[in-house]
Amino acid sequence: ENYNLSWLGSWQFIIGLSLFVSGYVINKISDEKLRGLRSGGKKGYVIPQGWLFRYVSSPHYFGEIVEWLGWAVMTWSLSGLAFFVFTFANLFPRAISAHKWYRLNFQDYPAGRKAVIPFLI
Structure with a gap:
């Protein structure tokens, strides 16, 4: 591809950049939430809560997929x-x-939570 300055105004670049930044933010916040589960020397497994964890089990993976899309x-x-x-x-x-x-190890795991794509899968 030959990318010149006009590419920065193309619909592909604008939509792609929007998706990339959105995916990055989703990934970053989700990873911080996961790290917080082990802060202060906490041990054991817990169900992640809040942010996109309300909708999917792996929002960090969802974010990375959106980034690369x-x-x-x-x-x-x-x-x-x-x-x-x-x-x-x-x-x-x-x-x-x-x-x-998660579903196997937590009897109280939220039944409506999807795996990776909110509201779908």
Whole structure:
């Protein structure tokens, strides 16, 4: 691809950048929430609460998937698409597995919470 300054005003760049930044924020906040579960030397497992954990078991994976989707759109390239596809292929099964683990290990796990994509899966 030949990217020049006009690319910065294209719909692909603007939508892709918006997705990328949104995914980054989702990922960052979700990771901070997860780290907070072990702060102060706490031990054992707990159900993550708040933020996007109200809707999905793995919002950090959702955020990273959205980041790379944004990158794919922003670069509008085969390599950008490859990063998205490989990230999705890696993180989606991990999110499904984590969701099953939570449901198996916590009887009070929220029944309506999805695995990785809010309101869908």
